[in-house]
Amino acid sequence: MAHRIAVIAGDGIGQEVMPEGLRVLKAAAQRFAIDLEFTTFDFGNCDYYLEHGKMMPDDWFEQLKDFDALFYGAVGWPEKVPDHISLWGSLIQFRRCFDQYVNLRPCKLMPGIKSPLAGRQPGDIDFYVVRENTEGEYSSIGGKMFEGTEREVVIQETVMSRTGVDRVLKYAFDLAKTRPRKKLTSATKSNGISITMPYWDERVQEMAKQYPDIDVDKFHIDILTANFVLHPDWFDVVVGSNLFGDILSDLGPACTGTIGIAPSANINPEGKFPSLFEPVHGSAPDIAGKGIANPIGQIWSGAMMLEHLGYKEAGDAMVSAIEAILAEGDSSVLTGDIGGQGTTRTLGEAIAKRLGE
Numbered sequence: 001m002a003h004r005i006a007v008i009a010g011d012g013i014g015q016e017v018m019p020e021g022l023r024v025l026k027a028a029a030q031r032f033a034i035d036l037e038f039t040t041f042d043f044g045n046c047d048y049y050l051e052h053g054k055m056m057p058d059d060w061f062e063q064l065k066d067f068d069a070l071f072y073g074a075v076g077w078p079e080k081v082p083d084h085i086s087l088w089g090s091l092i093q094f095r096r097c098f099d100q101y102v103n104l105r106p107c108k109l110m111p112g113i114k115s116p117l118a119g120r121q122p123g124d125i126d127f128y129v130v131r132e133n134t135e136g137e138y139s140s141i142g143g144k145m146f147e148g149t150e151r152e153v154v155i156q157e158t159v160m161s162r163t164g165v166d167r168v169l170k171y172a173f174d175l176a177k178t179r180p181r182k183k184l185t186s187a188t189k190s191n192g193i194s195i196t197m198p199y200w201d202e203r204v205q206e207m208a209k210q211y212p213d214i215d216v217d218k219f220h221i222d223i224l225t226a227n228f229v230l231h232p233d234w235f236d237v238v239v240g241s242n243l244f245g246d247i248l249s250d251l252g253p254a255c256t257g258t259i260g261i262a263p264s265a266n267i268n269p270e271g272k273f274p275s276l277f278e279p280v281h282g283s284a285p286d287i288a289g290k291g292i293a294n295p296i297g298q299i300w301s302g303a304m305m306l307e308h309l310g311y312k313e314a315g316d317a318m319v320s321a322i323e324a325i326l327a328e329g330d331s332s333v334l335t336g337d338i339g340g341q342g343t344t345r346t347l348g349e350a351i352a353k354r355l356g357e
């Protein structure tokens, strides 16, 4: 039976990297005899908002809930729609309503790519960021008072529920168990944020009791960001709240040379709702329309989607194809962010051909 994939390219370079993501997925599906059926939705973008006054139709949940996975590009075009409106009107709805409480973001220095950190080689940087994805600092509890006056007050509360924290920690510990180094690092700030973050630390300690074979440490977020740059080889699985995880999963890939290659999976581990796969990068309006965006983040997200659907071998083959093209280092193929003069299409095409297209 075909796996039904909902495709939402979104804004900016999402529209350009998505065709390459689909092209490579189709090549992998052909090679491994996987039946994928793609359905494209033209909502979840800022032009839709300009036309309809909202990012998505009212029945978006009904339209998408029975798909096996969502394949997403990027959202945001601040000149058209304020970023908080476009993000909360689309991506954050998916994460919350489909209970995609794990945001899994691999961070790996690939062959052929030069890290901005001196002397780092492939193998030196290879870890996962596990980001809590439905609560934390991304809460909708808060409000404004005395708007427009000198007494103006704005408040947005951080929400940490025991269920919410424990379930993402469990996912991170389970992931650490599968890794050779069996190491988990928790991102905290419990010296300054005196209620929610000590609670996070407590839950980590409590969970650690169930995983005696995992080596657990924690860092305050400020020194943790410094250590990402100074000692990226220390990390294996890094777990953080919604905001900390978001920051770390941009910084990590930046240490591997470019955020353009970083993939992510927004996962509902129970499989009750579809999971969503998207590059870590945003819509990059500054380079949109030029055909120069790196499509690897989108392609690699497609590999994570195949693995999630039960096709690990096919997902691994996609990642190997990416690695092979990067290792070849043909500058006429690679995009500018990784030292080439190629385009979104030349890079997508090379990876697809490597898979037998």
Ligand code: GGG
Residues within 6 Å of the ligand: 072, 073, 074, 075, 076, 087, 246, 278, 279, 280, 281, 282, 283
């Ligand atoms: N493809 C990811 C994307 O479009 N991200 C836009 C963004 O700003 N995301 C913030 C977030 O993931 O919380």
